[in-house]
Amino acid sequence: MKRVALLGMPNTGKSTLFNRISGASARVGNWPGITVDLMSAKILLGGHIAELIDLPGIYDLHGFSDDEQVVRHFLENNEIDLVLLVLNTSQIDRQLSLGLQVRDLGLPTVLMLNMADEARRSGITVDQQAMTAKLGMPVALISAKYGDGCKESLQLAAETMNRIAHPAPEVLREQLRTDDRIEHEMEEIVSASVQMPMQMTDQLTARLDRIVLHPWLGLPLFFAALFILFEFIFTAGKPLQDGIAWILGYIRGGLLEPWLATVPPWLHGLLLDGIYNGVGTVAAFVPLIVLFFLVMTMVEDSGYLSRAAYLTDALMAKMGMDGRSFVMLLMGFGCNVPALMGTRVMRSRPLRLLTMLVIPFSLCSARLQVFVFMAAALFTPQQAPFVLFALYLMSFAATFVTAMIFKGQYHSNEPFILELPPYRFPTPRQIALRGWLEVSHFLRRATKFIVAGVVLVWALTNFPSDVPPASAYTFAGMIGNALSPVLSPIGIDGKLAIALIFGFVAKEIVIGSLAVIYGLSGDPLVQLMAQKLDWVQGMSFMLFTLIYTPCLSTIATLRSESRSNAFMWFSIAWSLLLAWAVSFVFYQGARALGY
């Protein structure tokens, strides 16, 4: 099988081209010599089955950023039959440097000048023949977004691949050392083959930037835009989530219950309360993730994300992060899982880890459910909004404290230099493909982990089998009792401890577990809780719930995104420690003040 590498600078539409060529057949895979996953897809090229690999976007083959190293190590360790090099036609005057670097490697290469439509509109003309001759490399003008020229360029690619033999990786390794004269040659070729208007400014982009990046209006506008996106994701997502819950309940009641009526009770419980409900918990996340990525793809491809990062960078720099971290933190207030996945836009690993460490403190919609319920049970309707507001402040405070403590450990050397691409409108096809890929990856990763987690919690609350489920005599109850030396100083009794154990799986089931534990639901449960708990205990429980590990899905995502079990355990341990410390200070402080 032939191997084709897709290489290019960031913001040149490389992934769009990848999606266009590969359709939806892409998968994620591991490659020798590198530690990150790369997308690849099988395509038909010139009568051969070829594997197309989407390499990270880089500015420079000889640079030292994470991505540049990934590309270099990939080229040094894998045999490559063809390189498709994607550059932005409008910026060819400076991007051609990468073309010359790749050419000097001696790999069969086709230069794909993308966004030819945009360039044409800006008055840039490229003499394809002159450039091909000067460069000694076939040149194709394409628009990956609209598909113009793509078919012809692939034909050119097939010819090039069959005509030129590829060098061995060892030879490449030698050649990836140094190069100096590239700069000079670049200017010569550009001046010989490209006519470019002197100061090219996209008028519309400049005008939009004047408003969007306004010194005083910029931030309020950003928050307004964010609020609208946030509202959209959750108002559109809620009915979809309810729909999935309804379908799952229907399947359970109408299909699985009768079907499994004859199996032993323990197996019945394991299959339905354990595995089926667990998978249901994962499935309920899917609509949110689809919507989140649809919106994020739109925002990312439009060029606004870099601008949002510009606006918030001053604040985030003080916390050891940068503007992009802020965008993800705010997304975490909807759901931590996609926010964690969104940190992929960051290239520096320490920066990404620090951001992933603080995202779980964002008060997500699942936790909000718990707080709304508890606040209604323990506070007057006048007090409740202030309680919620205080919890949101606490969420920010936990983020701030954590970032301040750990920014030294996760010191990022990466300078904050971002390109502001011109505003673009992504096509629906681009958005749909991306959304689908993210969702399928999420499902594949999270499912196993969650099933194991829920089966464990189910077993803990159902064994030994001769006692009432979730009572103090089950394993969970025993753990609750065993934890009482730790939890009673923060006002949490054995029953609430069991709810916290459930909360480890997902915050969505905390209220449901309280119903099982107290044997009541709805208004009687509210009244009983108001009798059993005072507001100081309730608040302490809410603070703990806010800060400790959000849910198994978050943990699974933390692990798969960081590729480190140690980081996952560290995040769990730190959030438990911080949760306990905050609840302790609050509970003991309130008691000491006489409440």
Add this chain to the structure above:
Amino acid sequence: MPSNDLASLKPGDHATICSIHADESLHHRLSALGFRVGKRIELIRRARFSGPLHVRIGSTDIVMRQTEARRIHITPTTS
């Protein structure tokens, strides 16, 4: 004319890069983005609270922190 750094420009100012003082990896990145000695550069705007700068070099818009901007020395030019 005295040589200044990029961070000292005001919005709307034009300048020519006269030297770049950066370590190898930053140097690579800057030159890949088009920062080279002799190139003309314009400061478009600055973010509040000592935030990043928005500069234009050739046809490319770039935001960078002041720390990085201070490494780029320039000679101001009139428009």
